[in-house]
Amino acid sequence: MTPPITAPTPKKPLSTVVEQELAKYKSTLDALHAGAIDPDKVFKPFRLVQGVYGQRQGGENQMVRIKLKYGVVTPEQMRGLADTSEKYTNGISHITTRQAIQFHYIPLDNTPMLLRDLEEVGLTCREACGNAVRAVCGSPNAGTLLDEPFDIDPYSDAVFYHFLRGPLSASLPRKFKISFGSSDKDPLQQINIQDIGVMAVTVDGKQGFRIVAAGGLGSMPVAPLKLYDCLPKDQLIPVCEALVRVHHKYGDRTNRAKARLKFVLKAKGPEGFRALFEEQLAAAIADGIKGQAFPDTLKPANPTAIPVVDGEEGAWRKANVRPHREAGLAVVSLRIPRGDVPAREMRVLADLCEWFSDGDARTTNDQNILFRRVKHEHLSKLYAELKKLGYHDPAHGILDVVSCPGASTCMLGICLSKNMATELEKALAPLGAKVSLNGSRINVSGCPNSCGQHHIGTIGLHGAASKIGDKLIPHYVLFVGGGDEGDAIHHGTMIARIPARKAAETITTLAGWFETERTGTETFAQYLRRLVGAGADKDVAKAAKAALKERLTPIFALAEGQITEAHLHDYGSDKLFSLDELGAGECMA
Numbered sequence: 001m002t003p004p005i006t007a008p009t010p011k012k013p014l015s016t017v018v019e020q021e022l023a024k025y026k027s028t029l030d031a032l033h034a035g036a037i038d039p040d041k042v043f044k045p046f047r048l049v050q051g052v053y054g055q056r057q058g059g060e061n062q063m064v065r066i067k068l069k070y071g072v073v074t075p076e077q078m079r080g081l082a083d084t085s086e087k088y089t090n091g092i093s094h095i096t097t098r099q100a101i102q103f104h105y106i107p108l109d110n111t112p113m114l115l116r117d118l119e120e121v122g123l124t125c126r127e128a129c130g131n132a133v134r135a136v137c138g139s140p141n142a143g144t145l146l147d148e149p150f151d152i153d154p155y156s157d158a159v160f161y162h163f164l165r166g167p168l169s170a171s172l173p174r175k176f177k178i179s180f181g182s183s184d185k186d187p188l189q190q191i192n193i194q195d196i197g198v199m200a201v202t203v204d205g206k207q208g209f210r211i212v213a214a215g216g217l218g219s220m221p222v223a224p225l226k227l228y229d230c231l232p233k234d235q236l237i238p239v240c241e242a243l244v245r246v247h248h249k250y251g252d253r254t255n256r257a258k259a260r261l262k263f264v265l266k267a268k269g270p271e272g273f274r275a276l277f278e279e280q281l282a283a284a285i286a287d288g289i290k291g292q293a294f295p296d297t298l299k300p301a302n303p304t305a306i307p308v309v310d311g312e313e314g315a316w317r318k319a320n321v322r323p324h325r326e327a328g329l330a331v332v333s334l335r336i337p338r339g340d341v342p343a344r345e346m347r348v349l350a351d352l353c354e355w356f357s358d359g360d361a362r363t364t365n366d367q368n369i370l371f372r373r374v375k376h377e378h379l380s381k382l383y384a385e386l387k388k389l390g391y392h393d394p395a396h397g398i399l400d401v402v403s404c405p406g407a408s409t410c411m412l413g414i415c416l417s418k419n420m421a422t423e424l425e426k427a428l429a430p431l432g433a434k435v436s437l438n439g440s441r442i443n444v445s446g447c448p449n450s451c452g453q454h455h456i457g458t459i460g461l462h463g464a465a466s467k468i469g470d471k472l473i474p475h476y477v478l479f480v481g482g483g484d485e486g487d488a489i490h491h492g493t494m495i496a497r498i499p500a501r502k503a504a505e506t507i508t509t510l511a512g513w514f515e516t517e518r519t520g521t522e523t524f525a526q527y528l529r530r531l532v533g534a535g536a537d538k539d540v541a542k543a544a545k546a547a548l549k550e551r552l553t554p555i556f557a558l559a560e561g562q563i564t565e566a567h568l569h570d571y572g573s574d575k576l577f578s579l580d581e582l583g584a585g586e587c588m589a
Contacts, residue, residue, distance in 0.1 A: 011120040017165065018119050021126070025050050026112045044586065049132055049170045051125025052111050054586050055104060055409040062106045063409060065128040066118060070138030070156045070180065071099035071362035073369075078350035078361075080121030082343040088114045093346055095339035097402060097453050098177070099137050099363045100128065104409050124164070129586070132170045133163040133244060137179035139189040140362035140370045144324045144331050146301045148182035149202040154294035155209075155236055156180045159198075162237055168244055173251030174259035176244060177216070184486025187396065187439065190365055192224055192489035193217050193456060195261045196243050199486065203230035213243050214265035214273065217450035221491040222262035225270055227277065237291030242281035250276055301325040307376055313383050319394035321379065324372070330379060332357070332371040333395035334386060337425075338403065338418050339367030345389050356382045365453075366402050366441070368395050398440040398511075398524075399425050399432045402453060406446020406463060407570070411583035413446035415463030415474050419572035420444050420500060427504035431511050440524040441483075442507070448477070456482040458525045459507055460492045465579055466499075469560035474500040474570045474577045480510070480548075481528035490525070493532040493541075496549045498556035501567055506556050 014022075025047075032043045044054070053063040066081075073081075081093045081101060088110045089103040096102055101123075106114065115125055127133060138156045142148065159178060163169045178196045181189030191197030197212040208230035215224030231239060247261045250268075265273045303323035308314060320333040334349070341349070349369070353361045356378045357371035364370060369391075374382060386392040394400065401424050404410070406417030421444050431437055443457030454460030460479035465472055479492030498506055514527045522530070529535070533544030558567065570577050 012122060014116075014119055018124075021050075022112065022116050022119070025115065029108070029112060045130060047111075048130030048586060049127055050111075050115060051128035052108075052115075053129045054411065056407075056411055056413075056581055056583075060107065061104065061409075062108055062111060064103045064106055064111060064114060064125055065096070066101040066103070066123050066125055067128045067135035068099055068101060068123075068363060069160050070136060070142070070153070071140045071364065073101075073361055073363060074122075075350040075354045075359050075361075077121050077123055078346050078353065080118065080123065081341075082346040082350070084114055084117045085346070086343045087117070091343045093341045093343075094405065095336060095341070095363045095367045095369070097365050097367065097404065097451065098135060099140070099365055100135055101363070102405075104405070126165060127163075127170055130170065131172045131174055133166065133172070133176045133178070136160040136163070137177070137190070137194075137365065139181050139183075139186050140364045140372075141186050141188050141331065142180070142182045143298065144372055145183050145186060146303060146325050147185060148298065149200050149207050150182075151296040151298050152180045152182045152198075152200050154296055155198070155233065158237060158291070158294070159240055162240070163244070166244075168248045172244070172248055173253045174247075174256070174261075176247055176261065178240065181486060186486065188364055188366070189486055190456075190484050191486065192484045193221075193453070194224070195247065196240055197224055198236070198240075201230055206230055208232050209236055211239060213277070214261045215489070216260055216262040217453060217455045218260070219448040219450065220262075221450070221455045222266065223489050223491070225265055225273060227274070233293040233296075234291045238281060238284045238289045241284040241289045242277055245280040245284060246273075246276050249280070299326055302327045304328050304376065306330055307379070309380070312387075313380060316383055316392050316394075317379065319397075320392070321374075328376055330374045330376060332374050332379075332382060333364075334369040334371065334391040335393045335395040335400055336368050336391060337393075338421060341369075345391075348385070348389060352382065352385055364396075366396055366400065368400070394432060396439075396441075397432070398437045398442060398458070399428060401425055401442045401444060402457070403444040404446055404451035406444075406452075407581070410446060410451075411581075411586070412449060413463065414465055414579065414582065415446050415476065415500065416570045416572055417444045417446035417452055417461075417463055419570065420461065420463075420476070420503065423571050424504055424507070428508060428511075431508065434511070434515070436515065436518065437511065437524055443482075444476075454479055454482075455491045456484045456489070457492060458483065458528065459510070461503060464497055465577070466497055468499075468558060468563060471560070471563055471568060472577055472579075473558070473563070473567055476500055476503050478503075478506065478552075481525055481532060481534055483525050490529065490534065493529075493534065493545055495532070495545065496552060496556065499558045499567060500570065502556040502558060506552060509552065509555050 199210040211228040212224035358373040360372040401421035403421035407413030440458040445452035445462040461476040464475040482492030533541035
């Protein structure tokens with residue numbers, strides 16, 4: 001099937017507010033070039049709020065982050081992304097672990113027109129970076145699952161627009177993240193690593209939201225505090241507003257490293273935090289902040305089994321296709337290696353989404369794409385097209401490694417995490433056939449700050465640097481047993497710092513031990529938690545962790561006399577490993 005030549009992406013007239021915003025951005029950039037404003041104190045925080053973020057390469061390039069409402073991206077917007085990525089960047093749209101799109105390698109002077117072109121296809125970068133309320137995320141499975149109590153999309157939408165360009169939204173002590181889920185069993189929900197986590201629930205016959213607050217990852221992960229078991233739907237906006245106000249008023253503006261909402265919880269304790277929240281909730285209500293219950297009834301669940309076929313397509317259907325809650329429909333996962341979609345492929349996906357998914361697609365927090373309304377009779381044709389693109393491999397599993405861009409573009413990046421992810425997928429390929437590893441995930445970050453979400457991977461790795469003798473060697477810190485499971489959060493246990501080129505062998509060894517030592521229906525994550533004494537008292541857990549490290553040491557140990565030329569290079573680099581380009585990340589600006 002050859003996609004037709006698509007018409008140019010239509011341009012939308014922009015609102016007065018957006019026109020004024022774009023004009024101010026251009027005039028402020030002009031003032032920077034004229035030397036009229038300070039580049040760090042004035043321009044940097046200003047451009048960050050517009051979604052423009054400095055990257056490596058001597059400060060010549062920018063990254064631009066595009067907010068997607070809970071991962072929604074239309075065919076029209078896909079074509080817009082393809083057009084703008086070709087016009088202004090290296091042609092790649094990168095899907096992030098918060099369902100956003102990032103462009104890299106953009107000259108600063110090209111950003112005014114890029115922002116305009118994106119707005120004209122209904123995409124905004126406003127408050128995508130900086131000390132702001134970031135994109136509102138939501139499970140890409142919402143509306144398709146069998147056990148969700150109601151449709152969360154109207155509420156995700158309302159929260160997104162309540163905070164977009166809100167009076168406090170861009171003047172917070174640090175970034176602020178919100179995410180929705182509709183089922184604790186959904187592996188693509190992530191409510192427990194947010195400043196506000198919202199889960200649709202039914203309690204004692206009443207529908208509402210379980211609300212958790214002040215969670216987060218970064219270099220110091222914190223479990224959230226549960227505020228409500230079942231908040232009435234019409235109270236959601238005031239509660240979210242109150243939590244943003246707590247952050248705005250009580251977040252630490254003197255120490256950037258401790259300015260997230262989780263540090264307010266840590267400083268005040270649960271009861272002290274609740275008191276601050278109640279204070280700000282009363283203030284928000286007094287100020288007239290109101291919410292509402294929306295029409296949110298889903299069609300009764302009536303799923304149809306996915307038709308079975310043989311061969312490679314049959315394997316694809318087992319791995320990447322599942323029933324939609326509506327009869328005759330399927331949800332199809334598109335495996336996007338490293339989350340990178342070239343412009344040509346993005347245009348093809350736009351056509352496929354229109355033809356086969358009724359225009360319904362969403363990005364995922366594991367850097368893939370879901371087509372959410374595929375008719376069963378179209379599965380074979382869709383498979384053939386995805387195979388041409390290379391987007392048919394198994395998604396959401398141990399061979400679908402999640403990674404941030406790392407040192408390729410990020411000034412905080414220590415290691416080339418995307419290259420590590422690619423190497424792991426190659427080296428661990430034999431594990432893909434093991435059914436027992438289904439649902440396991442590997443997450444890789446280029447530094448300790450967890451943009452690759454290493455704290456919640458079944459296996460987590462973050463980039464590090466260590467000397468062996470007088471040689472600087474790329475390393476990764478190994479974490480095991482992590483996972484956000486809806487009604488519970490498990491932060492991975494840190495085990496050891498291992499040479500980068502020993503990572504695959506170490507993970508393969510752990511998987512092999514699991515195969516022979518698992519008990520009953522124990523998952524890989526549960527097995528790893530048992531090995532490290534998760535849930536046991538402090539001394540028992542400490543001893544268990546030490547025992548696992550000792551057991552693994554013969555696998556990952558690298559003596560000075562064993563160092564080869566390869567050990568001195570990060571994966572995919574012909575340069576000797578160094579920290580010369582390490583700088584201050586603008587997420588701290």
